[in-house]
Amino acid sequence: MTIAPTGNPTSNPAEGGVGRDGIEPRLLGRWLRTGRPANLDEHSRQYRRVPSESGPEIIRLATAAGLRGRGGAWFPTGRKLAAVAEQAAQAGSAYVVVNAAESEPASMKDRLLLQAAPHLVLDGAELAAAAVGARHITVCVHREAHALEALQGAIAERRAGRWGRPGIRLSVVTTPRWYVSAEGTSVARFVGGGPAKPRSVSAYKQGVRNQPTMVSNAETYAQLALIARYGAAWFRQLGTETAPGTWLVTLSGAVVQPGVYEVPVGTTAAEILRLAGGPTEPWQALLLGGYCGLWMPSGSMLDIPLAPEELRAAGVAPGSGVLVGLPAHACGLAETARVVAWLAAQNARQCGPCFKGTPAIAEELAGLTWRQDRRALQRLRYTMAMVYRRGACSHPNGIVSVTESALRVFAADVRTHQSGDGCKWMSRTPTLPIPAPLPLGEPWR
Amino acid sequence: MSRSWQQPPKRIPTDVTTCRFQVDMSVCDGYGICAELVPELIKLDDWGYPILSDGAVPVELARHARRAVRFCPKLALSLVPAEAGSATSETAAVAG
Numbered sequence: 001m002t003i004a005p006t007g008n009p010t011s012n013p014a015e016g017g018v019g020r021d022g023i024e025p026r027l028l029g030r031w032l033r034t035g036r037p038a039n040l041d042e043h044s045r046q047y048r049r050v051p052s053e054s055g056p057e058i059i060r061l062a063t064a065a066g067l068r069g070r071g072g073a074w075f076p077t078g079r080k081l082a083a084v085a086e087q088a089a090q091a092g093s094a095y096v097v098v099n100a101a102e103s104e105p106a107s108m109k110d111r112l113l114l115q116a117a118p119h120l121v122l123d124g125a126e127l128a129a130a131a132v133g134a135r136h137i138t139v140c141v142h143r144e145a146h147a148l149e150a151l152q153g154a155i156a157e158r159r160a161g162r163w164g165r166p167g168i169r170l171s172v173v174t175t176p177r178w179y180v181s182a183e184g185t186s187v188a189r190f191v192g193g194g195p196a197k198p199r200s201v202s203a204y205k206q207g208v209r210n211q212p213t214m215v216s217n218a219e220t221y222a223q224l225a226l227i228a229r230y231g232a233a234w235f236r237q238l239g240t241e242t243a244p245g246t247w248l249v250t251l252s253g254a255v256v257q258p259g260v261y262e263v264p265v266g267t268t269a270a271e272i273l274r275l276a277g278g279p280t281e282p283w284q285a286l287l288l289g290g291y292c293g294l295w296m297p298s299g300s301m302l303d304i305p306l307a308p309e310e311l312r313a314a315g316v317a318p319g320s321g322v323l324v325g326l327p328a329h330a331c332g333l334a335e336t337a338r339v340v341a342w343l344a345a346q347n348a349r350q351c352g353p354c355f356k357g358t359p360a361i362a363e364e365l366a367g368l369t370w371r372q373d374r375r376a377l378q379r380l381r382y383t384m385a386m387v388y389r390r391g392a393c394s395h396p397n398g399i400v401s402v403t404e405s406a407l408r409v410f411a412a413d414v415r416t417h418q419s420g421d422g423c424k425w426m427s428r429t430p431t432l433p434i435p436a437p438l439p440l441g442e443p444w445r
Numbered sequence: 446m447s448r449s450w451q452q453p454p455k456r457i458p459t460d461v462t463t464c465r466f467q468v469d470m471s472v473c474d475g476y477g478i479c480a481e482l483v484p485e486l487i488k489l490d491d492w493g494y495p496i497l498s499d500g501a502v503p504v505e506l507a508r509h510a511r512r513a514v515r516f517c518p519k520l521a522l523s524l525v526p527a528e529a530g531s532a533t534s535e536t537a538a539v540a541g
Contacts, residue, residue, distance in 0.1 A: 197471075198471070199471065200469045200472075348471075350471040351470040351471050351473070351494075352470065352473060352474075352492050352493070352494035353470065353490060353492065353494050354470075356492040356494075357492070386490050386491065390470065390490070390494070390496075391470055391471075392469065392470045392471040
């Protein structure tokens, strides 16, 4: 299944398909066939109504299916639902937030999913609301995704068609453009009227206006909507033992057909690359997980199943499904230096070690990369150790991780840059696009 | 600094020898009073923010530990059961 960056299906239908047997992709199947989002009428004919399960049954189903969050953390969804439900029983109220804020520059899967199958996402969110006892659901979309109207239209369709659980209110908000504003606790805080900045307390305890809040990625809810209809055993037919199901990956970089692909969890990067028509030029490395992810060298690592447990042994993680292929004729150190400079400027300015330390990391990495500063590497390692896990959210950790993995994977470039020889690829057009810096007064609301 | 929206937690438990320090770094402003009061367990990084000892508070430092929590101007420092989560945040460990 192939989707060009514009979101239209190409003329070359999936050779492999989900499960390599030509099985229709679970989330994107209809979109790939028709090239249009399913309106409520089509959705209701394809899926019929969501079974009206009780809260505890929904939690049992999610747990039995082994569904794990698709927002990057891969946290077991059943466990999160149960935690929110437990807190809600004590607090007397609960809230559900659908996180489609997707501030990750190299990720497109959530905005595509919202276009392709909005009703699956909303069905899943309503199931979560029933599970935790919430009567309000807010969908968060990125301010620049221009998804607001379409989603409001889908919600209006549901009301007119009397589709979905009664007594549950759906709303949509657009989140600020900051990278950290798409974090789980940030969106919950924003929905509650605060700034879209991370909090130290988990949303399941204190989220929207301090109510227990279920915050999950849009794709997670869509998967839940399918599990409720087809069951846990069906869900487990694809994927791995510990991370069942399919997932959406966004492939970009030196690839013939970049775009969003739906594959079983555990598919290797090499297989995904094959689905995408192969590389445009030989790769030297792959960035996995996002800009705050980890570099993997090309070669045998591309044959590791992309799933949490399998990747952990290799010191990497699947994250939110971002895969960027770095060509051999590029400088991984320069690419990382640009990314880290941007990431550091995106911090929430809340935690000292982060707002002091991440710009220092960016500066030291820049010194190493662009100014042949021989002592920058030592200072960089010291600063990273001082910053790692010292903030309220994982933003500084992500910056340290991507930097540390770059120093390892691009060790040869580090030596070249330190020795003052520069490198011939460092001025090549960036493979990792850097969004324009946000203006000084860019709002957090 | 934005105000923490947390309900005021019980920051100083009765028996602190089964507790370790935890700081809400989004609230901490780097006053450094905690490091002054119990330097054996709290050091300051290059920017003046606390680096907390991992382990439980030894009995001979219990009084100083309680005092450090009490004197934090931002109420950012607390003592929590020694097995609970990470030193700066639970959300960093369990993303949502």
